[in-house]
Each structure stands twice: as structure tokens, then as C-alpha cells.
Amino acid sequence: MAAVEETALSQEELEAKAWAGFKEGNWQKDIDVRDFIQKNYTPYEGDASFLAPATENTKFLWNYLDDNFLAVERKQRVYDVDTHTPADIDAFPAGYIDGKSREETRDNVIVGLQTDVPCKRAMMPNGGWRMVEQAIKEAGKEPDPEIKKIFTRYRKTHNDGVFGVYTKQIKIARHNKILTGLPDAYGRGRIIGDYRRVALYGVNALIKFKQRDKDSIPYRIDFTEPEIEHWIRFREEHDEQIKALKKLIKLGAEYGLDLSRPAQNAQEAVQWTYMGYLASIKSQDGAAMSFGRNSAFLDCYIQRDLENGVIDETRAQELIDNIVMKLRIVRFLRTKDYDNIFSGDPYWATWSDAGFADDGRPLVTKTSFRLLNTLTLEHLGPGPEPNITIFWDPKLPEAYKRFCAKISIDTSAIQYESDKEIRSHWGDDAAIACCVSPMRVGKQMQFFAARVNSAKALLYAINGGRDEMTGMQVIDKGVIDPIKPEADGTLDYEKVKNNYEKALEWLSETYVLALNIIHYMHDKYAYESIEMALHDKEVYRTLGCGMSGLSIAADSLSAVKYAKVYPIYNKDAKNLEGHEYEYVEGADDDLVVGYRTEGEFPIYGNDDDRADDIAKWVVSTVMGQVKRLPVYRGAVPTQSILTITSNVEYGKNTGSFPSGHKKGTPYAPGANPENGMDSHGMLPSMFSVGKIDYNDALDGISLTNTITPDGLGRDEEERIGNLVGILDAGNGHGLYHANINVLRKETMEDAVEHPEKYPHLTVRVSGYAVNFVKLTKEQQLDVISRTFHQGAVTD
Template identity: 25%
Template sequence: MSEYFGQLTERMSRFREEVLRAKPKVCAERAVYTTESYKQNLDKPVILKRACMLENVLKKMSIFIEKDTLIVGNQASENRAAPIFPEYAMDWVIKELDEFEKREGDIFYITEETKRQLREIAPFWQHNTTKERGLAAMPPASKVFYDLGIIKAEGNITSGDAHIAVDYGRLMKYGLKDYRQRTLAMMDSLDLTDFKNLKKLYFYQAILLVIDATSAFAKRYADLAISMAEREEDSVRAAELREIARILIKVPYEPADSFYEAIQSMWLVHLVLQIESNGHSLSYGRMDQYLYPYYKKDMDAGIITEESAVELLSNLWIKTLTVNKIRSWSHTQFSAGSPLYQNVTIGGQTVDKKDAVNPLSYLILRSVAQTKLPQPNLTVRYHAGLDDRFMKECIEVVKIGFGMPAFNNDEIIIPSFLEKGVKEEDAYNYSAIGCVEVAVPGKWGYRCTGMSFLNFPKSLLIAMNNGVDPKSGLKVAAGVGHFKDMETFDDLQKAWDVLIRDVTRHSVIIENACDMVLEEDVPDVLCSALSEDCIGRGKTLKEGGAIYDFISGLQVGIANLADSLAAIKKCVYEEKTVGREELWNALMNNFAGPDGERVQNLLLAAPKYGNDDDYVDLLVTEAYRSYIDEVVKYPNTRFGRGPIGGTRYAGTSSISANVGQGLGTMATPDGRKAYTPLAEGCSPTHAMDKNGPTAVFKSAAKLPTKEITGGVLLNQKVTPQVLEKEADKMKLVALLRTFFNRLKGFHVQYNVVSRDTLIDAQKHPEKHRDLIVRVAGYSAFFNVLSKTTQDDIIERTEHLV
């Protein structure tokens, strides 16, 4: 922990230790109760079937109140246990039951009884899951891209959507009671002779069910707290339990009146949203804005102190870590470290364009620093008027070395939103969602990013091979000829343009197939009810209920594409040190033998992205333009159904997909060997950025950032020593201001950890249990990562500020 920010209270320190000691397990309860409910409600419309499912789970699942907690609510039968969501997918669950404990990373423990329960319900879900219907919905010509790993969208059809923040401020202010009353009013106004209103009726009935179920869930904890208080010998703890009961009898159904009530209300609903649908990147939004009135009121009245407020926030972060998610092994490689990406945003500007930093912003920083956990994911919204005092405080958190906070830039994100039709007051109220993606809390649809992962380097190889995937030998696109016959670099650029536009179209088809099945199969009732204006429109989020609905896929291996194009241009077409056939053969043979090594060395010596070299930077900007120009042509499935937008844009927040997609990609013309990780986000390839952090910033800023609204993820790594002196911290502040103000960078985040520490942690994990690293747009415990992902982080370039 950081001495600068003080220490956790004794009870929170105990609670943190208890949660960290909890083994990640597999919990069958939700799967069993979901199956039971689905069987009992086969005749109901799907939206009511989903509501009945959630009601059944919340009514029957195990609940408990930990000894040291002040905030209550659990996702599964034990902390850090991961529920199974059988309606999305069961094939991989059954296939991997005996492998969960043997994984290289992201290990989950499972009992024989849990295996028995899951095997028992599995037959009901055979050919009856979202994954199976999603795969069946993909046209064969597009599905081949999915099967070959060129376009991956597994997470879309094996779990819920999320990538969203609901309006927790509105929930606290009005309570679920207000949503219930609005729903009743809308339901009473329906003319049921219009068949379209029947569907709205079912949606409204479902909302009433889940609101009542959530309220009953809260009261289960209230009853438990009362019974525990009656048995509690410690009078102080007994009083705390009675207060917990009082609060949960009130919230989240009624409005919150205090800081404590507001946090408990938010947490319980946040938890139910995770139980309803386990889509990750369910985020908290601008917490320092909507919680501040409660904090100020209680401070002014003497009800709380800074210390007690920090303790409640720390308690919330520990509870946030208790939520867990198990993924298939193939999906795990794209999300190493079991991340939930539950993002908290602070700072930024108010809707009247003033600095939004307030005293609670500082307390959130302090509490996150004290707790030092990979959850929540903390983001600071930067703007030109952010004062140095707050910036320095942020750097003190960065210095602790657990990858937080990340910085997103108002100076580019807000204008990007305004250009896309987002109202000014909403654009100024955006928050980070998940990793680095951004949206307006409570008004944005699902998947502001993360629709699919498109492998740029693999696509380049196919473009060079006349539309044939060189690894499988399958013809996947028309192609314009083989690289051996491309006499000019322009020929290669044209081949890339044709191929990537075709691949982009197939990515859209795959995404639409996933969205269509998710809309029909697994509508989320509570999440829709808490998002504007689903109640007013009588539509779920997938049907077009949100005010705004923009989405993006994620493009993986941007730096590899840049370096590959530069190497080909330089070595093959300009200096002619490598022949076209010679290069192709070297790629197919993974640079084997003396000739292959010679070719690889020449490719590695070519200009590299990340060094402020227009020769390479502008090549990738032009190549990326082909994708961007193509993807904006295709609306999403909600276009014309209510929301503003309904369109697509680009995104680079590739999480750890660079590792997973690298494992399926042959050698590439940048000199990268086959089946090794690709570059992550828009960060340079490891060890290829030789000219320091300023040069990296300049290279990244040449990307068409304003059009990559899905997030421009930039990871930087520095050694702890470079932030020891006050002058060095101010250098980093100045560097950030230059990147954001002058260069209009979108995002940056820092790993502050030495290479030696990481290597020692790999060799002696028991000595580094609390070591947290920034993986991509999120942090994770280093020890839970696979060795491949650990190696990828170790190899990142270390910069001096």
C-alpha cells in the first residue's frame, strides 16, 4: 500500500485479505435455477421467461454477509466464485469441466458435485443456447472468417453484452419505485388492439417482475442482517447489522438519502445486473459526480467523515472484486486475468464546461490507492483545465504501480461525440466503459466497443496471397493476385484495400448475426429498464430502446501492420534487398535457416511505428483508412428503430486479444515470428520504439483518432525509479498535457514496474501475490496470467520520462 495515501482501516484490511484468499471457484447455483425456471416457463414470451429466470435466481440463490463488510450483496455462493450462464453456452463448459483447474492461467476450482449438477442440466441446453443459434445464424461465407480466427466474436454469443453504464445517479435519486411507476403508466396507456403493443406489454410486465424481484432480494439481506444481529455478541457489530437491515428495507426501491444508502443502492443493482447477464465492462460511470451531493450533505451534517467515506468506498472496491466470470479457454486468451472491466470515471468537465473535480474525486483516488486491487478499473477524464494539484495526485496513484488510473482525453472525445450527433450536455457527461471505450451513462446501447476482433496482420497475409488464408489454404476472398506478382508497392496497397474492405463486410455480417440472436434469445430486462428511453419506447436495448447507439469492433495488430508495410516498402520495393518470392518463402518457413534469418534481420531493421517517423506512421494511417471508410457504411441492427446513430466506428481496445490472435497468425513481414503475440492496442511492437515516449505519442497521434471513437488504447511502461523525484512527476504531467492538449491523444495508461520485478514474480509467484500489472485497458494480478501473457508484458519497452 502507498504511505502517501494512508492505509486501509483494520477491518477493510482484513476483508481485503479474506477476499484475496478466496479461491476462484465454479458455482452451479445460477445455472441450476435458470434451467429450472426455463423449463417451467417454456410457454411464455422470451422477455417474460427472462424476467421469471431472474426472479427465480434472486429468490433461491445463497446469500451471506461477511464479518467485516458494511456493504452487502453476493453474486454467487462464495466470493470470487463464478456462476455459469447456461442459456448462452454450455458446450465449452461441459467440454472443459475437468480442465478448469489445469489451465495455464485463469484457473478455476470445481467440485465433483458442481460437475455433476452441470452435467445433469446440460441435455436441456443442447442445441438450445445463444452460442449455437449465433453460429448457425452466420452465413457460411462469413463464418469461415470466424472459424479461422480472422474475425473473433465468441464473447458476444457465450455471455451477456454489457459494455455499458446505467444511470446510477438517477437510481439513487428516485429509486426503483419511480421506474415501476413509469412502467405502470406506460402499460396503462397501451392500445392492445395494435399488435405491436403486445410486445411492449410483455416488456413492461417483465420490468415489474424484475423490479419486485430486486426489491425482494434486498429484503432477503435485510432479514439476514436482522437475524445475525440478534445472535451477534459484539454490540457494535450488532448495531451495524441493524443499520444494514434498515438501509436494505429502503433501497434500492426507495430513493437514497445518504452517502451510505446511495452506495448500497448502487451496489445491489450493479450486482443484480451481473446476475441477470454476465457481460463484462458493466461500469459505474461518473461516480464523483452523482455521489458527491450525498457526500457533501452528510459531511455538512456531520454524519460522516473523510475517513468513514473512504472506508465505504474501499468496501465497495473489495465487493467489486468479489464478482467473477469464467470464460472458455479460447475466450480467456482474449481476456487474460479474469477481468470484469468495471470502470469508475472521475474528473472531466461539467455540462457547463467547468472543471468537474470535487473533494470526492480526491477521496476516490485515495480509496483506490489504499485498496490496490485490479477492480474497479479507474479512469481520469483529462481536460486542459485540469489543475496540476489533481494531476499530481493522479501521478501518485500511478506511481504505486498497479496500472491506474488510465487517462481519457476530453479534448478529442467530446468533439468526436458532437460530430456524431450526441447532444452537448450528454457529450460532456460521457464516462469510460470497460477499458478505454466511452459512452454516455444511462443513454447508450450495448457494445460501444468489443463487437468483434479483426486480425489486421492475418488479413495482410491473405491480401498478399490472392485472398487465400496461407495457414489453412482456404480461399476466403476474391483477391487481386499474389504478392510474388505485385511489381509495385501500390499493387500491395490496392490488394490490402480490396481485402480489408471485404473482411470488414464479413465482420459486420458476423456482428449482425450475433446481435440478432441476442435480441431474440436473451433480452436483458433490468438493464434495459435502467437505460433511457427503453421504458418510454417500450423497447429493450437490443430493440433500439437507447437514446444513442453507436458500436465498434476492435482491430488487432495495428503496429504489426504498420511495421509490415514499411518493411515491405523499404526492403522489397525501394532498396530491393529482399525479393518478393524470397520474402514470401521466408514468411511461410517462419524465417528458418540462414536465408530466412537474413530476411528477418533486414525486415527488423526497417522503420518502425512508435518513433515519430512519417515513413511508417502514415502508411498505417492510410491502411487504417480503408477499414474506417468501409465500416461506417454499415448501420447496426438498431438503425432506424429509435436511437440517434445506429452506426459503427473503429476501436483499438484489443484487451489481451493480441496474444490469442497472435497464436493463430503465421510469421509477418515486420519480422515477427509465427504464433507469437501481436502488438496490443495502438501501442508499438515491443522494443521497436527506440526514441522515447514523446516519439510514441507523436506516432499514435497520427492515427485518425477522432474517428476511432471505440477507443485508442496506448500502454506505456516506466520503471519505478523515474517517478521518485518531484521534478520527474512534473515531467510526466507536462508530457501528458502535451499529448492531450497539442497532439489530441485519446488515451494513455502506465505500468510502473521494473522488468526485474516481473521476471522474479514469474520465477517466485509466492513472493509477489499482490503484484498487479496493466494488461491492456485493464489491470490484473500478474500471477493469474498465463506465461504467454506474462512474457508479453515483460517484453514491453521501458521508457524514461
């Protein structure tokens, strides 16, 4: 562990010492981490034979964590909560995994805990006191009355601000679950600080640059009123960023680290980078707190130390094992309601890797292999965090592709995203926030927007804006007229489609208004000062909208177009066999609550353009409706097709569809075809999703696929080769994202009944991985109900 030292050296002398042996470039004159990487990283095209085993110290620490903390969580959900200390960068004293002092601890490779004890959760009341209080009580504790007094009497929160401004229209939409999961009572997240800057430059230099930025815009007496407000906010935000950087130095000093200076070796590079991230997760509880794109950067330091004989491969692997260990024990205080939407305690410490540089060199390094190696049983074993994300391209080095495939088959812990799409839109130093959301590290951030229930909007279109579950008039009467059936009792496709566009127009307006309110208030009451301190002065902002229920909407429109769909009205449902459960007590007689569909129709997910083109139209239409609207701080609207585990919650609060999807049953995840409907194999499913235009969903298009081991091949070598081929083929057909599970349904069914046998069983859901046994029973059954492909292509 590096001690606080060398205060007598000038900044120039410290930089010369830290940067010795690195190739010169613009990175030495300005903050330009990408330039440093491009000048200094070493591409690796060999195989995994160089990898070293885990050290005894790594094994000790991981076993100690599992025995003393993770095992407790498996029994009682939450290990512990600090109810007296509002979280901040420097709110807690130093803590170590084994609970010993700095001088005696074996936790001395990469140090730093969120609180003073592993897995103890801190409260972050700036986001909203009600949620904090509820989460504390659900953990079996009582909130501190003095803290409650502060945050209910004296300190306004993000949640207070949002709900004080929300319109009646927004509240009704939330109540009826067509708007769900909005970040109005929890941290928004999806902001990636460029934590590499802490290592490359040291915090003193970052403070100097931020002070320069703060003073870069002089005040002018001819400013307009909006310009005055912008100038004041610009200076205030930079002032908060500088304060946060000073707290980061204090955090380092608590652990005996001098973060004011640049990192001088590989151990410090890993440690300094982690401390930047640690400061973020100590002060913010965003839904996704992603780690960035760090392998090539860290490999520059590791490779230099290896070449200079400072470390060996065992030490190099130990550094990566230990930072991954720390990333696995991030914890946030969440309510059970939150868990229903984001199940399994995820925090998306997403670590993006691989892909290509713009000059054609692969961004695969030996540290790319070391990261995957942490997932093997000889090291830390399978785990959902960090959310390892590989930027895939068929041209990546073959040995690396095969190693990725092997680890996927063994662990189901990796997701793959299209390097071609990401690099062409966002450059070669982009990383994923959360699940599928790309952004240029340190130059771009997202206003996270959760998602709308776009399938439910189709039912509103048919019912004239009434909710099929409650009968409530959600869209003002007269905006959309209920659809009257044709003479033969069926629905007309063009009428349904036209009404659907009107419903989506209303939904987008309600949605974006809510988001503008949310992000105004989040900036005001829960600003992410340390994360934004690790960004450039001028930041490109996106509004990361989202949609759910794509496959249901597409299949239902397909049914109306190609088959005969007869609406079932509330007055008839009560006494109609098979539809009794759809009846809504007290609702209008003419409320459509169910459907009878006769005849066959094309189904999305089977590489059939007739259905797939409808899905493309839905995505394009939703995005077009959002793009026409004004957005807070000039953010550029994007959207993702992603559901997390909230597909269960959406289904629970939505009625039956013309596609045959039943009331109350889970949606398919993300852009997936409806569960069990993609009957032609894994590749046709991928090809259908790959047809969706990425320009209509720049925030990402998520596909989760499960294939059985036998369906993938007869032995390990065949399975590895086939999985590489499947990923190459999907990527070549425009697929943006692929979650890959290689699992047997019987294993998961046994885990439902005997969770104690499967404490580390990892499964990928919509955009992230989760410990299967941490899911609710309902969510476990949803995962089991999804398609288990028996091969790449089946008839």
C-alpha cells in the first residue's frame, strides 16, 4: 500500500516520475486519456496460456467475504445498514475486509470499502427520505429521528422536488403503470466518471483543470436571462466538482494514499482508478454505477511494470482479482418495491472491454484475459458484478473470442455488444453505462429515463385511452376515440395503427415532461459532483428513454393485420369461459378486456420480415414521437429496448393482447421475442432483433438468449466453436447486444427448490447478470419460462 509521501516534489517532478517510460503525446498537455491509451497500450493476439493462478491471499479474502458477509446476505437479504450517517465521499473511516487495522490487515492489495464494513449499506437521503426510511425499516432497523428531522424539515430532497411539480396527468399515468420505474425516488445513475483520470494525472492536477474551467466563461453585462442562469449554474456545478475532488484526496489519505499525485506503478494505477469509482459509490446510489472502460488503460501500467521486472504475472492477476473483488461487494440501500423493478440487488458496475481502436488495432490486452480469468473457479468464480461487457467484432483475435466463449459457457456471466455500432457512433473510447447504454467516457452523460409501457399503449389505443386493468380514463376523453369493430366483429389494422400513433403521441409528451422535471430536480438536489468532476467542461447529454413490450405490440399488430381479432368486452367477460379473470369490476361495459384471435399470423423473432417490419415500425414511431419534444438542458433523445427484470412488473399490471399474451403474465425481456414464440432457433431470433435500426434506439437494443449445452455442441471444443460462430453471425446481421446463457432448465428448476445448493448460480437477464437465487420466486419462474434454444437453427 502506497503511503502519503513525496510532498516536496513539484507537480512536474511527480508527473515525470509517474510517466517515465510512456510515449509522449497530447495527454501530457491536456486531459486526454484516450490519447494516452492509443500511444501506450500493447494489443495482445495470443491465447490464455500466460495466465497465473490466484494467490493465497486472494483466496483467503474471498473466502472470508463469502463466509462472513455474503452467506449472511443469502439468509437475510441485507447484511447491515448504517442509520446514523448520511453518505458522502469522506463520511466513513477506513475499513478492511477482515476488520483489522491498516497495519495488520491482509486486505492490502486494493483497499477501500463503501462504509467501514463490507456489505454494510449507507443511506443517501438527498434522493428522498421516504424511500430511505422504508428501506431501513424493511431491513429490520429504525431510522435515526434526528436524520429524519433534517431531511423532512430542513433539507429538501430530489423526491420532494419532483412530486411537488408533477402534473395530475403524470401522476395518473404512474398510478396506472403506463409510466413505471422512473428515477423520481431513487438516484438516476448511468453517469460514468472517467476514473482513469485520477490515476493518470492525480487529483491536484484535476483540481487545477477544473478551476481553469470554472473561470473560463467571464460574466458579461449583456447576458440574457437564460445566459445569466446558465453562467451561475456552470460556476456552481464546477465549484461542487472541485469540492468533491478535495474530498477524494481526503478519502485517499484515510487509507494512507496520496491521490493528489499521479499513480507511479501498476498497483497504484489500479488503486487510484478504484478510489475514483469508490468516491462515486460512496456519494451516489444511482440505479447503474458503471465502472467504464479500463482494461487497456490499466494494462499500460501493468505491461510497463512487467517489462521493468517490478511485478510478475501472478501479481498482475492479483491486482485484477482484488479490484473485481471490491466491485462485487458494492451495496446500496434499496426498498423491496425497487427490487421488484431491478431485482437481485444489481448496481451495474459495468466494465467494458475489447473492441477495436479507430486505427484498426484490437483493444484486446492481456488484462482483457485477466478480467475474464476472475470468473473461473480457480479465482473468484462466477458472479454478476462487475457486469462484464465485451465489445464484439468477428475480426477480434480468435484466441480471445474462444476464451470469451469458454467463460460464457462456464459461467453465463458475460454480455456482448456490437463494437461496430458503438465505435461508429460514439468512438473507440466509449463504455457501457448500465446494460446497453454507450457513452464516450468523460465526455458524455445520460439523463436516465427508465421506460414506458409501450405495449399497454396499444390497449389504450383500442380502448380510447382507458386503462384495461382499472377502467380509468387515463388519456383525456376525446383525444382518442375507442375503436369500433367492423361488421364481422373484428378489429381493422389501419384504425388500430392510427390510434396507436395517437396513444404514443400522448404517452411521449407525458413521459418527456416527467423526465424534464426529474432531471431538473436531480441536478438541483442530488447532483453527482464527483462523477461530473471526472468529465470535460462541456458535456454531451442524452435523454436515455426506453420502451417495453416491443414483441407483444408487434405480434398483436401482426395478429390484427394477418388474422382475425375479435375484442371481448367487459360486459361479456365475466360469463365467458376462459376470460372470467379479465373482468374489471365497476368498469364500463364497452371496455375491451380480452381478445379472441382466429387464424395464423407472422410472429416476431423467427426472421420473418412481415412481423419484423412491424417491430421496426413500432421502435421508429416511439423514437420519432420523443424526438419532436423539447428536452431539459438540450439533451439529445435516445431510447433503449430494455426491461431489466421489470418485465414481470409490467406484465402484472397489463391486460391481455391480440397476440395471445395473457393478462398479468410477464413480458419478454428487452427486444426479445415473446417467450416461447421464437421457435426457429437462436440465430433467427438474433436476426429478427438485428433488423431493428440502431439509429432508432441509440441507447441500445437488448436480446437475452438461452441455449442448452447439448444444443450448443457435444463437447467443450465444439460448444466453444459454435458459440463463437453464433456471436459472429448475429453481429454480422446487425445484432447490437446479446446476453448469452448456457444452461439447462432442470438446473434452474432445482435451484428454485434448493437455493442452498446454488449460491453462485449466475444467469443473464435483460442487460445484466444476477445471482439466480436472489430473484423473487415470480422472477425465477419468468426466467425459466423463457425460450431455451435447442440449437442455432431448428425447424
